Amino acid sequence: MDLATKIIACLAVSIAILTIVNSMLRKASSRPKDFPYRRKEHLLSIKESKIYNILTDIAGHNIVVFAKVNLAKFVAIASNIKNSGIHVKRLKNYNVDFVLCNPVNYTIILVIILNNSKDNNANGYDELYHILSVTNIKFITLQSIKNYDIHEISRLLREAIGQVGEVAINV
16 A cells, blocks of 8 residues: 555544534534533432442442442332322332342341431431331441441341341441
């Protein structure tokens, strides 16, 4: 291949790349200026990150910890219920902070709810607690505080999990 052919090939590739980039920029700028969606910097707040790290330290390889899980992902509506869509929408309104699962079959061991309120029944927790109770899903509520004691959290988890089987909690 001579030099002229190489130059033409490089120019063709450059033009193709510029065309693709230009097309992408045009699509991005074609969004309305008032497009309401923006990326959040962090999935978990500082407090949530602290408790997540404690939970994963305590759990080790014995428990899988999921954060910010929508209730509709692990609570189902009975098949014989009329207007089940209403109930599904209702479930989608609730998120729990952490779900602890068995690492083999991902059955739910415990749900943890961080309560930012001084009143345990504030912010619609009553219905969430009721749903978890009637579905036989064990749960605990932790007050959202600045610093958590890993030994206290470990003790609370041991109490809450109770007789779940071969689940070991470290610490």
